[in-house]
Amino acid sequence: MGTAISVFEPIKNNRTFEEVSTRIKKMIFDGVFKPGDKLPPETQLAKQFDVGRQSVREALRILEISGFITITKGGGGGSIIKDTISNTISSLFLDAFHLKKMSLEELTVARVEIEKVVLNHAIDNADESDFKRLKNNVAITKKKIANNLIVLDENIQFHQLIARASKNHLFIIVIEAITTAVRHSMTQLRPDANLTAEGVGYSDQVLQSKNALGYHEAILNAMLDKNRQLATEMLEKHLLEVKSRLQTLVDRDT
Amino acid sequence: MGTAISVFEPIKNNRTFEEVSTRIKKMIFDGVFKPGDKLPPETQLAKQFDVGRQSVREALRILEISGFITITKGGGGGSIIKDTISNTISSLFLDAFHLKKMSLEELTVARVEIEKVVLNHAIDNADESDFKRLKNNVAITKKKIANNLIVLDENIQFHQLIARASKNHLFIIVIEAITTAVRHSMTQLRPDANLTAEGVGYSDQVLQSKNALGYHEAILNAMLDKNRQLATEMLEKHLLEVKSRLQTLVDRDT
DNA sequence: TCACATTTGTCCGTATGTATC
DNA sequence: AGATACATACGGACAAATGTG
Numbered sequence: 001m002g003t004a005i006s007v008f009e010p011i012k013n014n015r016t017f018e019e020v021s022t023r024i025k026k027m028i029f030d031g032v033f034k035p036g037d038k039l040p041p042e043t044q045l046a047k048q049f050d051v052g053r054q055s056v057r058e059a060l061r062i063l064e065i066s067g068f069i070t071i072t073k074g075g076g077g078g079s080i081i082k083d084t085i086s087n088t089i090s091s092l093f094l095d096a097f098h099l100k101k102m103s104l105e106e107l108t109v110a111r112v113e114i115e116k117v118v119l120n121h122a123i124d125n126a127d128e129s130d131f132k133r134l135k136n137n138v139a140i141t142k143k144k145i146a147n148n149l150i151v152l153d154e155n156i157q158f159h160q161l162i163a164r165a166s167k168n169h170l171f172i173i174v175i176e177a178i179t180t181a182v183r184h185s186m187t188q189l190r191p192d193a194n195l196t197a198e199g200v201g202y203s204d205q206v207l208q209s210k211n212a213l214g215y216h217e218a219i220l221n222a223m224l225d226k227n228r229q230l231a232t233e234m235l236e237k238h239l240l241e242v243k244s245r246l247q248t249l250v251d252r253d254t
Numbered sequence: 255m256g257t258a259i260s261v262f263e264p265i266k267n268n269r270t271f272e273e274v275s276t277r278i279k280k281m282i283f284d285g286v287f288k289p290g291d292k293l294p295p296e297t298q299l300a301k302q303f304d305v306g307r308q309s310v311r312e313a314l315r316i317l318e319i320s321g322f323i324t325i326t327k328g329g330g331g332g333s334i335i336k337d338t339i340s341n342t343i344s345s346l347f348l349d350a351f352h353l354k355k356m357s358l359e360e361l362t363v364a365r366v367e368i369e370k371v372v373l374n375h376a377i378d379n380a381d382e383s384d385f386k387r388l389k390n391n392v393a394i395t396k397k398k399i400a401n402n403l404i405v406l407d408e409n410i411q412f413h414q415l416i417a418r419a420s421k422n423h424l425f426i427i428v429i430e431a432i433t434t435a436v437r438h439s440m441t442q443l444r445p446d447a448n449l450t451a452e453g454v455g456y457s458d459q460v461l462q463s464k465n466a467l468g469y470h471e472a473i474l475n476a477m478l479d480k481n482r483q484l485a486t487e488m489l490e491k492h493l494l495e496v497k498s499r500l501q502t503l504v505d506r507d508t
Numbered sequence: 509t510c511a512c513a514t515t516t517g518t519c520c521g522t523a524t525g526t527a528t529c
Numbered sequence: 530a531g532a533t534a535c536a537t538a539c540g541g542a543c544a545a546a547t548g549t550g
Binding site: 042 | 536537
Binding site for chain 2: 512513514515516517525
């Protein structure tokens with residue numbers, strides 16, 4: 001069939017910039033360059049690889065949007081090794097949602113199922129530091145709500161912390177991608193969601209933040225009690241409510 | 255905390271090539287360019303956007319590795335709109351596995367859990383055409399094995415077809431990413447895996463292909479019977495055997 | 509087979525913007 | 530404020546690949 005998978009066939013690499021990017025990527029994998037290290041300037045890379053600057057630039061562009069390096073302008077700037085692959089994957093997920101016109105329903109169904117699985121693994125594998133981070137997250141959220149602030153990043157982070165507690169990198173990547181996509185939907189639908197200033201529907205959002213906090217606390221307590229069933233139940237309810245809230249925003253929007 | 259998520263802040267876009275790439279991306283989202291359409295040549299794009307060709311090239315590079323276009327050289331060539339985001343995500347998963355030194359154990363645990371969930375959704379949502387495709391896949395595999403050929407792509411495809419039957423795009427993306435990563439591991443560990451010529455361990459692989467086929471048939475039959483428990487059980491056994499096989503290759507390799 | 513046009517790929521020279529010291 | 534270092538950007542030129550007559 002024509003469903004060819006074209007991920008691992010860079011043998012025939014007649015484009016110089018690809019050759020350069022794979023060479024640098026290899027060096028990163030091999031530990032020649034570690035996170036925080038700075039790559040040589042473009043001109044120097046061009047000399048060392050004996051290619052033109054344009055080829056180097058396009059190679060760096062690839063590495064940048066693949067999540068291997070970040071680039072800063074100006075003196076002392078340059079290409080710094082930094083792993084941002086999770087962000088990159090999240091961006092691509094968003095693109096895919098957009099392109100395939102994925103529905104909120106579809107996204108939520110998958111999210112609920114996957115997060116339930118991850119939660120169960122988190123209950124098995126969470127250690128003291130995980131619980132500490134989760135408790136801390138809840139505490140910060142509580143404080144913000146007490147000051148009538150809207151909570152968004154902390155709520156997303158709660159779910160990512162659970163994934164982290166599962167100790168499984170694949171789970172972590174998938175959850176980060178999904179939650180980031182959800183966060184994006186929220187800020188898209190309500191651009192003021194991460195502002196602290198008062199506005200239309202502000203108190204409404206504070207209320208919903210409070211609601212989410214309740215669920216997060218319930219989930220955390222159930223995790224501490226190793227009560228799988230309760231934790232799973234709370235998570236499912238929570239995520240379905242999140243969906244409903246988003247759904248009303250979508251409906252109001254159109 | 256400093257865990258800033260930097261996915262959705264392209265408002266301040268002072269790099270022209272980024273501006274160009276987001277503009278073209280937007281046009282694709284808006285349907286101005288549809289899959290199969292060809293973008294104007296680089297020189298023309300440069301004129302129309304009133305930028306240099308270098309900026310256009312870097313923009314196209316971004317779109318290319320983001321999975322929006324494919325580029326071919328020569329007369330009649332150019333940038334063609336084509337959705338290859340799944341492949342791109344798979345590649346990034348592979349990079350992430352590599353970078354985070356994810357273990358086979360870790361990958362398999364997550365794979366089993368996620369595929370089980372997807373399988374259950376597939377049982378609920380599969381229609382006649384899905385079953386047709388799955389049956390066809392099994393038939394082709396059987397034929398190949400009868401001719402003593404090694405099966406790889408069809409085996410991967412079987413799992414992707416199940417995901418497709420779930421009718422959930424998120425599941426499809428995740429499964430494609432994972433299975434592609436597994437496929438890559440196999441070809442990495444055994445470069446001759448997709449060759450038809452005889453070689454060391456060839457008959458061994460034919461045997462394992464036969465083994466996988468047995469499981470695939472069992473899973474498909476259980477799906478047809480709507481027997482969730484049996485289907486899930488077979489899938490889990492199957493994936494754990496795949497892991498064992500890969501593990502021995504890893505051990506032999508090091 | 510042989511040009512020929514088209515389009516990407518590559519290099520160079522030069523200039524500008526920007527951040528650091 | 531000035532010098533320095535670096536990415537960013539433009540334009541011109543030619544090479545290489547690919548399809549067409």
